[in-house]
Amino acid sequence: MSFITGIKITEVIEDFLKWLHVTIRGSTAEHRKRSDVKFARMTLEERRSNPAFRHTMFLQSLILDLNLSAYKITTEGLSIVIVLISGALSTLFFAISKSVLLFVMYTVLFYCGILALMYLLSRLGAQQRKRDIFFTQDLLASTITDGVISSIKGNMSLYPESIKPIMLKIIGNVERLNETVTQALNNLEYEFYPHFTRFCQSAKVYEAKHTKGFERVFSILINNNFKETIRDSKLQRTSSKINSDFMASIALMIAFGLYVSQYPSASQFYRSAWGQALLAFQFATVIGGFIAVQYILALPYNNKGGK
């Protein structure tokens, strides 16, 4: 190509990727601004039931648990990257199968699969992050009498490394962009959703009224965090045991499966369409079961009765 036009193909691809990157960043920034305004206007009840908010919070928790925020990846960026990867992989399958229905199905499957994989990987760091969040909340709750912003600034050297950048951003917004205390608390709740919800709601009331004795709410909050940490450590012991049992069972099943495939008729069966379908079903149940176990172990404690 450079022989005809004088431009190398790599330069063209580089320019195209740069343009794509700038366009995507621009549109995600716009989308982010609109979402921020929309979420800020929602009441607590609306946020609990809004699917867009919950999806955004899910992606936010993935980013924080996997420490992707260190690479300045936002929720919109992550969503687009996953969509692009799913699209690229399903395009490959489309090239083989030439079916539009399968293309759409594979895109959805790959999107869900990548999210599920990221969710599983995030579980490795989730407990540590929860402990960091509770530690931060205890620090803020114990110094709330100084005022929320002073409390955040005063404890800056004590925050865990994963929490510090978020706190610096919140203080930066207050000092440079003249954000109010309520906006700062909304941002705090947004960044650490759902662990900071009760703290932020109580802090808003305290900042508005400063009634005598209200600080005791924060002492009760510290106490509740302590109880939840004890529950989490009990759960951690149970989940380690369950995970190791699960892995051992899977290893046994694989070994047994290899033994079964020694028989020529069994091996032939597994190579047939029905055998492939059965294998796919078995893989799906194992993977689905594993994801379900991790999901149940990660559910927050809510005060509604039942499960």
Add this chain to the structure above:
Amino acid sequence: MTALLLLLAFGVFSYACHKVWQWLFNPRSKKKFKISEKRLASLEENIAKSKQRERKLKADRFSHALDSIPLVGISSNKRDEYEELIVATNHTDDYGGLYTSSLLHLDWLVISALISMGLGLLAFVFKTTLPLCLVPFTVFTEKYFIGKLYDKKTEISEALYSEFLEFYTMYYVQFIQPDATDTLRGVITSYVPQATLPAREALTRLLYDLDKGEDYALSNFDMRFSDNRHVHKFCSVVRARSKSSPTAFENMESFMGVLQDERDALYDKKLEFRSGLVDKIVKSVVMLNFCIMIIVLLFNM
């Protein structure tokens, strides 16, 4: 020239008539017209409300007259149950007045009668469906019709039960001080933005009743949720505190302890349940896959 003069005379005459008309029939200004429209609208509303009151009285008389007839009548216990439901869910009519048990009874009867008539018409074609005409008047249809009110009441009760600790914590931390500076109204107003919708509805009604006095508001709150022990205890704690009873502070502390213990017990129970559920899932997955592989092995040996 004559035409011009005639035209001028006609113009002067029309202007004079217009002025005389204005002097005789003085039109209202726009401001007065708006005020009259408002007065008319409020007059119509008052007439409609008084008609609704008359309708309620007639409905009451008619509903009580049907009480002795089986299938269509309702017992006094049922009537009390309906009143409780209406009060708990604040079921209002189109004019903002509270519904009555008689109106609810008649609504159910009218719909049942319509469905019965429809089934009766069907019976002209399919004679075997004739006994079905009585089905709309059974207990099941009544429960289905009033089911929405039951669901709403359950939703509000559950929301209050699940959020009571958070609400009471706000009241407790301020009123445990002997020289509390806030009021019950202030506490409720602070809590309402973070409440769920059903709890917010219940607390907003309590706020509305507080205008008529704390005692009145608390007794209404207690009456509305008479089956909720937290509400009942809260009302007695608040009454004791406002009368500065000697045991008020102890009551508050013990109630706080009870709520806290209940919450801890609930979370511990959830932890156990989840551990058990996860165990079952793992066992089911492993057993299912092993069974499939054994079946494949047995068929292919």
